[in-house]
Amino acid sequence: MLPAGLFFLAVACQPDKDVPAETFSAPTPMTFPMPAQAGWPAPQPMPADNPLTEEGVALGRRLFYEKQLSADGTISCASCHQQSKAFTDGRAFAIGVNGQQHRRSSMSLVNLAWDKSFTWDGATNSLETQARVPLENPVEMHQSLATSASKLQQLGNYPQLFGKAFGSSQITEDNILKALAQFERTLVSYNSKYDRSKRGEVRLTADEQAGLDLFSTHSGPGINGAECFHCHSLPSVSGIHEFTNNGVDVAPFADPGRGGVTGQAFEVGRFKIPNLRNVALTAPYMHDGRFQTLEEVIDHYSDHVKSAPTTDGILFSNPNNFPSGRILLNADQKRQILAFLHTLTDTSFLTDPRYSDPNP
Incomplete structure (x- = not known):
């Protein structure tokens, strides 16, 4: 016991x-929290x-x-x-x-x-x-x-x-x-100045509106557009095609990007298209942070896109700039696009x- x-x-x-x-x-x-304004696509299905x-x-x-x-x-x-x-x-x-x-x-x-x-x-x-x-x-x-x-x-x-x-x-x-x-x-x-203008709460300035028009325009005979909307859809400003080669490098690529995942030659040098909301606050830019300012980014797309086997052809599609096909914005147009990009800042989100x- x-x-x-x-x-x-x-x-x-x-x-x-x-x-x-x-x-x-x-x-x-x-x-x-679905944005309550016209034109927004449905989000991906919830798991x-x-x-x-x-x-x-x-x-x-x-x-x-x-x-x-x-x-x-x-x-x-x-x-x-x-x-x-x-x-x-x-x-x-x-x-x-x-x-x-x-x-x-x-x-x-x-x-x-x-x-x-x-x-x-x-x-x-x-x-x-x-x-x-x-x-x-x-x-x-x-x-x-x-x-x-x-x-x-x-x-x-x-x-x-x-x-x-x-x-x-x-x-x-x-x-x-x-x-x-x-x-x-x-x-x-979903509460940037751009969003509020779409809801009729504020008006864009003349430069901001001109920048939006350039952003949303495809170049044609006698019409110069910046082609931005092909990759950055409005109003969400997210990527339509998911991945692209935006001409920052030539082959051979130091970073294969999407091609390193899929093993497909046509995807080498392609990267995910980022959302442009609050883009004025997300410097430096590109997958390797090579551009310090939005002005540099705009200059790149306008004047300095590099041609490689996988570079997106839309960046060389302006029929008004033969034979290069480059976008080639003038100083006023660059300033206007910059003004529009700043309207994508959503201070309430921050x-x-x-x-x-x-x-x-």
Whole structure:
């Protein structure tokens, strides 16, 4: 027979089989913030296994700013995607853990719900799969999702937050990715001066309107257009064709871009067409940050596009500039396009508290 003290200790150490597992209420459905103005296309279908919920989006926002998702605890998603810079970082090349430099610039995170593929080369086709890439990439955050899940399981109230969002306090890799994707789908910009002009709330200046007209015009005999709309559709200003070679390099390409993913020769040198919302704040420009200003970008498309086997032919299609076919804008036209591009700045998006650090 055990001494009385040991008997009670042994009983106390037995697991209580009658204690029920923690249960959570179903998360609260969240309506997608669809812009209420004419002409907007429908976003991509929402994943059936990851609908938007209030709890999921709130958790994703917190994870977006969580530095413990990186190997050394110094970098979060927001380190390379800063709200004040339209979710870019102002660098030509992103900087990861231990000061390592990425080979490409950080893309702006805006209106992602309309995109079919992600990253400069389109290597992933959902926000859920895309989120894994920077988290585990050795030159970005360099931490396996399994390790991140283990760390979060012991960190603060994360188990409770995951329980509220997904019904279980056991943190999984998939649920980390789902929460991040939910938050990123809500990063919607639709309140720039351009948008407000479309809603009849303000009027564009003469230069801004002239820039919009150039942006939206295809060159024909006696008609000079800037051809921008072929790749950047209005009103969303997102990419129509997803990928293009915009003539910044000639073969052989230091970075194969989309061709490095597909292995197709016709895609070598092509990159994802970025959304132009808040473009005045996302310098430097291109996949390698080679242009410091929008003026340089406009000059490139007007005068300096390089011909390569995969360069988009629309950039050499102006019949008024034979034999080069270049766009060849004059100084006034360049100034007008610049004025229009500045109307795409959405200051409410840059300061919206729903997208900011929940624990500043």
